Amino acid sequence: xxxxxxxxxxxxxxxxxxxxxxxxxxxxxxxxxxxxxxxxxxxxxxxxxxxxxxxxxxxxxxxxxxxxxxxxxxxxxxxxxxxxxxxxxxxxxxxxxxxxxxxxxxxxxxxxxxxxxxxxxxxxxxxxxxxxxxxxxxxxxxxxxxxxxxxxxxxxxxxxxxxxxxxxxxxxxxxxxxxxxxxxxxxxxxxxxxxxxxxxxxxxxxxxxxxxxxxxxxxxxxxxxxxxxxxxxxxxxxxxxxxxxxxxxxxxxxxxxxxxxxxxxxxxxxxxxxxxxxxxxxxxxxxxxxxxxx
Amino acid sequence: xxxxxxxxxxxxxxxxxxxxxxxxxxxxxxxxxxxxxxxxxxxxxxxxxxxxxxxxxxxxxxxxxxxxxxxxxxxxxxxxxxxxxxxxxxxxxxxxxxxxxxxxxxxxxxxxxxxxxxxxxxxxxxxxxxxxxxxxxxxxxxxxxxxxxxxxxxxxxxxxxxxxxxxxxxxxxxxxxxxxxxxxxxxxxxxxxxxxxxxxxxxxxxxxxxxxxxxxxxxxxxxxxxxxxxxxxxxxxxxxxxxxxxxxxxxxxxxxxxxxxxxxxxxxxxxxxxxxxxxxxxxxxxxxxxxxxx
Numbered sequence: 001x002x003x004x005x006x007x008x009x010x011x012x013x014x015x016x017x018x019x020x021x022x023x024x025x026x027x028x029x030x031x032x033x034x035x036x037x038x039x040x041x042x043x044x045x046x047x048x049x050x051x052x053x054x055x056x057x058x059x060x061x062x063x064x065x066x067x068x069x070x071x072x073x074x075x076x077x078x079x080x081x082x083x084x085x086x087x088x089x090x091x092x093x094x095x096x097x098x099x100x101x102x103x104x105x106x107x108x109x110x111x112x113x114x115x116x117x118x119x120x121x122x123x124x125x126x127x128x129x130x131x132x133x134x135x136x137x138x139x140x141x142x143x144x145x146x147x148x149x150x151x152x153x154x155x156x157x158x159x160x161x162x163x164x165x166x167x168x169x170x171x172x173x174x175x176x177x178x179x180x181x182x183x184x185x186x187x188x189x190x191x192x193x194x195x196x197x198x199x200x201x202x203x204x205x206x207x208x209x210x211x212x213x214x215x216x217x218x219x220x221x222x223x224x225x226x227x228x229x230x231x232x233x234x235x236x237x238x239x240x241x242x243x244x245x246x247x248x249x250x251x252x253x254x255x256x257x258x259x260x261x262x263x264x265x266x267x268x269x270x271x272x273x274x275x276x277x278x279x280x281x282x283x284x285x286x287x288x289x290x291x292x293x294x
Numbered sequence: 295x296x297x298x299x300x301x302x303x304x305x306x307x308x309x310x311x312x313x314x315x316x317x318x319x320x321x322x323x324x325x326x327x328x329x330x331x332x333x334x335x336x337x338x339x340x341x342x343x344x345x346x347x348x349x350x351x352x353x354x355x356x357x358x359x360x361x362x363x364x365x366x367x368x369x370x371x372x373x374x375x376x377x378x379x380x381x382x383x384x385x386x387x388x389x390x391x392x393x394x395x396x397x398x399x400x401x402x403x404x405x406x407x408x409x410x411x412x413x414x415x416x417x418x419x420x421x422x423x424x425x426x427x428x429x430x431x432x433x434x435x436x437x438x439x440x441x442x443x444x445x446x447x448x449x450x451x452x453x454x455x456x457x458x459x460x461x462x463x464x465x466x467x468x469x470x471x472x473x474x475x476x477x478x479x480x481x482x483x484x485x486x487x488x489x490x491x492x493x494x495x496x497x498x499x500x501x502x503x504x505x506x507x508x509x510x511x512x513x514x515x516x517x518x519x520x521x522x523x524x525x526x527x528x529x530x531x532x533x534x535x536x537x538x539x540x541x542x543x544x545x546x547x548x549x550x551x552x553x554x555x556x557x558x559x560x561x562x563x564x565x566x567x568x569x570x571x572x573x574x575x576x577x578x579x580x581x582x583x584x585x586x587x588x
Contacts, residue, residue: 241545
């Protein structure tokens, strides 16, 4: 980044209007290489950061970021404003948004990103900002995203809640196999570790055997085919009744909620359902909070 | 236990009807000592285990185990049947039931416990069994219990979900201070560790400082005054809509749900609320699932 700043300052005079082609960069040795998919977004973000822009307008071929996957929800609503945190959560949970590398350069400097549509320049697009405090948007949620194919390893132990270190010992086993832990939903006589199935495909039985050795559980059960679906929205925090509406909606569709993850100060609720309920869950949440035809 | 078996066999003939006083035992040196509160329940349980009883009838001064704390719910319903697991969960979460030491001797041998009321011998009491499979009880839940005064330590880190071992490192700090971890609700950019406040009263800032050192978080927040309330019921498993009704009820009472803990294969849902909402939460759940006057 420092090298880019120097190169830019050497090339550009003050107060100039610049047109800079994107999608490529220089390797440490000076060799020119094209970036990966979404690379011109990265170029734009770096240049915006270098010049200390007030706003990074990213003109693309869609009218902004959508509230849900258009392959699941027909004609989903556009997100007007979204915070960087919300965007990161939606992206992490599977939403197809900006390349992560296009976000950090401007986010670090507090520069908002404005996604606009070249084919529809009158559309207001989506504004990505650090914080939306004090702004009352219409929608109670910002977006919905989900990923399929998680594995849930549940470790049963009669006195687990009284045993010091049992969860830590189980996590060490996953860490030894370089498996990223997504969530650790816990009850009183058991706790579960949720991981992406692809991460444990070749080592799940080794992991189970090692957990058996270090945790001495009464039982271990492994369930595959779980989807995680995140409902993200800064307006959800501390708002009584949001989770009630969400779970009531899923209940009325007959969706079995297999786990719930919600931090104590979070802008999302994540539910685990069976893969077969993936689309139903997203549609049901969308209909409940956003409405419109499915 | 083996010594008790030998002593019993030496003292009792076959096919005798025995009356055995409870509430005391012998120290390893032979000295006689009374047991702690609830001690005669322990005596009864040990004797039932030794003789291989079909049933351990425990005659007491109440008509069984209640679905909720009678100091919060006026005249709560009696539990007809409860599994050992459910009983353990309710007891762990604060319900005042049998002494734990009175459960293990008979539970290990698969002997049911029947709580009966000496003052009301016609009351059916509460039957405690290993498993109630196939029996359809009327009540959708078995009981509600809760404890006040938990502390929630929330650790924020932008890329926490991508970082291997960060939760394990935080848990190690709590373990070093011998603090029992109750739950670990997690989001995408943060995770929380829930512990009993009394366990961290003198070390919470040391713990926070060490977490800062080993996790390099963007922020740590500590919230006190959280209550955990467990709704326990074998009939809740895999039943769509139960959590919806629960959360909708709390929402309509204006209760702020600060965290949710639910294992993937659990017979309970645990919600975290502010201490001020403790009674409201229990009453609201009771009214929703059991009904009757508050």
